[in-house]
Amino acid sequence: MEFIRRRIEQQVFSLTGLSLNQIDYENPKGDPGLFGPESICWKVHADFPSMLCGGIGALMLQMLHPLALAGVWDHSSFRQDMIGRLRRTSQFVAGTTFAATADAHRLIDQVCEIHRRVKGVAPDGRPYAATDPELLTWVHVAEVRSFMAGYLRYGDPDLSLEDQDRYFAEVALIAESLGAAEVPRTRQQIDAYLEQIRPQLCFDERTAEVLQLLLTAPAPNLLTRPAGYLMARAGIDLLPEWGREMAGIGLSPVQRNMVHAGMHVLVMTLRWALRNGVSRRAKRRVGLG
Secondary structure, eight states: OHHHHHHHHHHHHTTSGGGGOOOOTTOSTTOOTTTOTTSHHHHHHTOHHHHHHHHHHHHHHHTTSHHHHHHHHHHOOTTTOHHHHHHHHHHHHHHHHHSOHHHHHHHHHHHHHHHHHOEEEOTTSOEEETTOHHHHHHHHHHHHHHHHHHHHHHTOTTOOHHHHHHHHHHHHHHHHHHTOOSOOOSHHHHHHHHHHHGGGOOOOHHHHHHHHHHHTOOOSSTTTHHHHHHHHHHHHHHSOHHHHHHHTOOOOHHHHHHHHHHHHHHHHHHHHHOOSSHHHHHHHHTTOO
8 A cells, every 4th residue: 555655646746846856845944934834825735636626727717818828828838748837837836835935935036037038919919928917916816716716625615714815815925926916815806806807808719729738638647647637627617607608618517526526536545645745844844744
């Protein structure tokens, strides 16, 4: 059983930022990072299964914004190297949450530098830039809304409204550090923001291609293929109802029940297998491991 557990753990880590081996989460000792172990984001982001399906749902939601999609389409290797993109995104989220303070700021600076080079013209003729404060806010809201949806579905369905608001207030720090403006800081503000921006969203041929890539992404090996298939459908299930309708990817009640049942088994398996993830390492850094 120990061999199986380690094998699963290795396979999972190969898909995350840990495989890049660029951050030492256990040092320097005593450094709480940007948030510290008492924060809600440490609790939410420590639940890997919730974060993974939430991250997939976030990308699906983000791509409904034509300017966000244009930036990824023109400047990202996402379509050719989906796993590489997953690793880099995973490292940024994990690092800004759990890494020591200097490492977290270094990651933010690196992303800001990348954003300064991402600019162009969308197919509809509108200019876009990754440094656009409004666009940064959209990307952030789509992401953290999806992370919370994943956590409420597969982590802690009873997380209080107060703690949900605390979460959104905490992670607003990262968005603001990247240059986002007027970042929603409560669940109510998140919902209001999404209603306000819906008229700007669309589902076109490019969005359909990205969605198809997510749903048919090649797995690293036969062991991870069923999990990847299930996670992608769980990501669909986390989208707002209007997002699923816009993309034409609704799940039937039978399909939804099958996803929930399969995810229950997968979540339990992953929690059993993952014993040395970034949150465990960060806890040892601050003397809690």
